[in-house]
Amino acid sequence: MASLAPNAPDSGASFALAVDIGGSKIETALIDSAGTLLAPKQRIPVPFENGLGSLDRTLDILGAALGDARAMPGRFAGLSVGICGMVDAAGLVSVAPNLHWFDVPLGAAARERFGLPVRVGIDTWMAALGEATFGAGRGVPNFAWLTIGTGMGSCVVLNGAPYGGDRGFAGTIGHITVDEINGPPCGCGRRGCLECYAAGWAIAREGQAAIDMGHDTILRDMARQSGGPVTAPMVFQAEAQGDPAAVHIIGQVVRYVGRALGTMVNLLDISLVIVGGGVAQAGRDFLARAEAEARHHCFSRVAGAALRVVPESLPNAALFGCAADVFARARPPHAG
Ligand SMILES: [Zn+2]
Numbered sequence: 001m002a003s004l005a006p007n008a009p010d011s012g013a014s015f016a017l018a019v020d021i022g023g024s025k026i027e028t029a030l031i032d033s034a035g036t037l038l039a040p041k042q043r044i045p046v047p048f049e050n051g052l053g054s055l056d057r058t059l060d061i062l063g064a065a066l067g068d069a070r071a072m073p074g075r076f077a078g079l080s081v082g083i084c085g086m087v088d089a090a091g092l093v094s095v096a097p098n099l100h101w102f103d104v105p106l107g108a109a110a111r112e113r114f115g116l117p118v119r120v121g122i123d124t125w126m127a128a129l130g131e132a133t134f135g136a137g138r139g140v141p142n143f144a145w146l147t148i149g150t151g152m153g154s155c156v157v158l159n160g161a162p163y164g165g166d167r168g169f170a171g172t173i174g175h176i177t178v179d180e181i182n183g184p185p186c187g188c189g190r191r192g193c194l195e196c197y198a199a200g201w202a203i204a205r206e207g208q209a210a211i212d213m214g215h216d217t218i219l220r221d222m223a224r225q226s227g228g229p230v231t232a233p234m235v236f237q238a239e240a241q242g243d244p245a246a247v248h249i250i251g252q253v254v255r256y257v258g259r260a261l262g263t264m265v266n267l268l269d270i271s272l273v274i275v276g277g278g279v280a281q282a283g284r285d286f287l288a289r290a291e292a293e294a295r296h297h298c299f300s301r302v303a304g305a306a307l308r309v310v311p312e313s314l315p316n317a318a319l320f321g322c323a324a325d326v327f328a329r330a331r332p333p334h335a336g
Contacts (some may be wrong), residue, residue, distance in 0.1 A: 008094045014077045014330070017069040018322035019062060020123060023098030023150050026058065027316055028065040030072060031323035032330040035134030036303055038072070041316065056089040059113050066114060071266075077330045080119045080322035081106070082126035086169055091120035097173020097187050098150060121323055124171055128155035128162040131274050131323030136227060136313035139291045142270045143315070146173065148257065149277030151187070152195040156268060172197065173260060198256045198278050203249060207235040210245040217245035236282040265307055276312035287311060 015032040030038040044061055046054065062079070069076050083106070087095025091107010093099075110118040128145035130135035137145075137157060146154045152174030157165045164170050164299045173186050174195035183192015184205070197203050207230035211220045218241065222234045238246035261273055275287055293307035298304030314320045 002275070003135040013074045013335070014212070014327070015069075015072065015074055016077045016323040016326035017065055017079040018319040018326075019065065019079065019081040020126070020189065020316060020318040020322065021058065021081060021096075021099070023084055026052065027319060028061075029316075029319045029321060030069055032074075032228045033077070034328050035320060037315070037324070041319065045192050045230050054101075055106065055109060057105070059109060062110060066116075070089070074314075078118075078326040079110075079114070079116060080121065080325040080329075081110070082121055082124070082322050084123050086146040087120050087122055088168065091118065092259075093120065117329070119329065121322075122155070122168065122171075123151075124162060125162045125168075126319075126321030126325065127276060127312075127317035128157050128321065130314055130319065131312070132162070133324035134159050134314060134320045135317060136274050136310055137272065142268065143272035143274060144266075144270055146148040146261075146262050146273055146275045146280075147277035148198060148275065148279040148325070149233035151199050152260075153278075154264075156264075156270070158268075173264075176260070176263075178256070194256060194260060197259075198279070199251050203232040203235050203253060203279065204230050205247065206249045206252075207232075207238075210249065211216055215245045218243045219246060220298055232279060235327065236286075240284060250286075254286065254293055257290040259297050261290060261294035261307070261309060262297025262304075264299075265303050267292065269303055271303070271306040273307070273309045274312060274317075275309060276317055281311060292315040296333055321335060 013032055015038055018029045018031050025043050027041050027043050029041045032038060076170035083093060083096060084098055085101060087093045093101050093104040093106050095102055107118055107120040112231045124145060124147060126147050126243045131145055137143045141160050144154055145158045156171060156172040165280055175193040176276050177192055178197060180193050184196045185191055186193040186196050194314040207219050211230050219230050219234060223230045234250055235246045287309050294307055295304040
């Protein structure tokens with residue numbers, strides 16, 4: 001499937017198959033132990049509306065990627081998978097809202113089909129591990145990964161290791177409550193969670209509301225020309241053109257994200273937050289503005305001054321985290 005020639009490893013070099021299962025696509029990559037992408041990533045759109053039915057299709061995709069990996073020269077070290085959902089240590093995906101997956105035994109099914117150890121982890125955990133091993137978090141003992149896109153998620157790295165909490169669910173920052181009384185309904189079944197104000201769908205919703213309320217905004221024409229509803233990228237685009245309604249909406253998002261970042265600093269005393277996801281990269285200066293806003297919420301002025309909010313440093317940090325996970329598993333414990 002992949003064109004493997006340009007960066008194929010020398011025989012004896014070790015490489016991993018990394019798989020990132022997102023809300024609308026699966027990405028696969030072959031990455032060596034130095035963190036080099038050995039061929040262009042593969043991106044496969046997958047309809048997931050069938051719940052468990054799509055497990056077989058997912059395994060077919062993994063199987064094809066595995067065939068490519070095994071055909072490579074060099075030593076195939078193994079496979080790890082990141083997924084946009086809650087996963088236990090056995091690889092049981094208890095809930096992946098965007099995939100409509102509930103209690104899908106992805107890890108066990110993959111191990112059975114391929115006869116290999118297969119780890120399945122939360123994508124935010126894998127992304128944090130990727131940045132810690134190969135990216136902007138390398139050599140930084142404590143930092144946070146934050147993603148703002150379809151939803152909001154995070155993973156904190158403490159003393160060099162991603163922190164999962166008692167059940168591996170730590171970091172669900174998107175579901176910190178902002179306003180449970182008047183807030184919009186959230187996909188999690190509650191109301192007024194942070195992602196109801198800052199995720200891509202929330203930005204789109206506010207853009208549509210500006211039109212519906214009769215505001216004078218170029219979003220109306222943008223939506224009409226697209227033939228669909230307002231999207232978050234449209235709101236960012238309108239903001240860049242100085243549209244007052246869009247400027248107000250994005251200003252609010254910056255405030256919410258800045259407040260969340262400040263809360264992270266107050267709770268954890270970290271100085272680095274690495275941010276991925278479509279929303280984070282959509283607007284000009286978005287991260288710089290969120291960083292400035294965060295400083296207003298830092299209890300310690302020293303911590304606020306030290307805070308750096310930077311974009312994801314890898315082309316899909318979760319994939320690189322999957323590779324790092326494979327190599328960490330392959331390493332004998334005494335090798336450190
Ligand atoms: Zn929620």
